Amino acid sequence: MPVLERSHLAIIQEVAREGSLTAAAAKLNLTQPALSHAIRKLEDQLGVKIWRREGRSLTPTQAGEWLLSLANRLLPQFALAEDRLEQFANGERGTLRIGMECHPCYQWLLKIVSPYLDQWPKVDVDVRQKFQFGGIGALFSNEIDILVTPDPLYKPGLSFTPVFDYELVLVVGPDHPLRHTKFILPQQLAGETLITYPVPSERLDIFTQFLQPAGISPRQQKQIETTDIMLVMVAHGRGVAALPGWLVEEYASRFNLYPVRLGKTGIAKQIFLGQRETDADIEYMRAFIQFAAGAIPAP
Incomplete structure (x- = not known):
């Protein structure tokens, strides 16, 4: 069964954009013979012609037009996904899911979330109150990322930070x-x-x-x-x-x-913020805990 890869879509898009194998090969950091071989191999795998030659230029066939349309839709999504994953890895983007085991702490939480969102514009906040297996279970099952609780339950793999x-x-x-x-x-x-x-x-x-x-x-x-x-x-x-x-x-x-x-x-x-130890190095989560520690309610 033929396998269509991202590299194939990139070749199709670049050849269509440049109009010639020589120019496309330069853009793709390939030699012209290597690009020609890659196209022939792809056509053999798919069992259909993708290009037809008209003079010195290449024109996509009907199958080639369809693949070009697919490439134009998918390749930007791949680029966006890689960009987002890099931001996740650097702690710059994500959804911070906060679990609440402290009903009256909602008023306190409001004082934190607003300035936090201003400083972290690429991070969203979701607050959850009901958990299938309780707050600790929600941390272990990745339902939430941070648990606000007055009653920490110390378990291997979890850490709790007292905030006030x-x-x-x-x-x-x-x-x-x-x-x-x-x-x-x-x-x-x-x-x-x-x-x-x-x-x-x-x-x-x-x-x-x-x-x-x-x-x-x-x-x-x-x-x-x-x-x-x-x-x-x-x-x-x-x-x-x-x-x-x-x-x-x-x-x-x-x-x-x-x-x-x-x-x-x-x-x-005391109010504690619990999190998974494996998340300790995620920058936007660490920043939230720092915000929380600084937003001490009035005595």
Whole structure:
């Protein structure tokens, strides 16, 4: 079965462009006999004539016209592909797929993405929240490139970079009786409606680090997808929520919110960016992590 190669298309395109074997051979860095041999060999393989001679010039046959049209379509695509792959290799182009295991971090992420895209105009950003096998599995399966998480799971082949520290606090509205309390104990949430993001309790620090160790459950749990609606509900006395202190500070003036420490010493957390170790040298990914480390939320 004949095999049509990229080099064949380049020969066809160059001969058509130059109109003679001698000129085309010079452009292709071949001798004229070598180019003639290559054309005869291709015609023999394909079982069809590609050129007919008219005086000193060559004119494509019907098959040659079709191959020339194919060459004019495909060769620029090959050149573009090589250019793009070189840019990928140099870390200049790509799509940075970011996985989020931190719902309130969307506000923080917005502050990073805008200047990052300005500096890396050939890189796109895609943010994903749902993964088939969790965030760590998404990294291993190449669903995402970077995982934003407060709970790194160290596995061979992955690395995690801490980008900022924060304190998890209870958020209450202006009329809540806990508003002026310096800190609360788990028992004080037993009669409360706790508003959370729609994720399992085992992934919520308010449960794993505060309520469950004391054997306490809230009176009711409401799950809300968006941060803004959650905070509006809290401000209007429909419940309380546990969120990063920096986020509460940022929204406090808009929604009339008040942070309360969870326990005497509080709950200290960090946000990490996880990535595959094999991607550590990709320049645009390394630049994103540097942007993230510099975009520390206000305390």
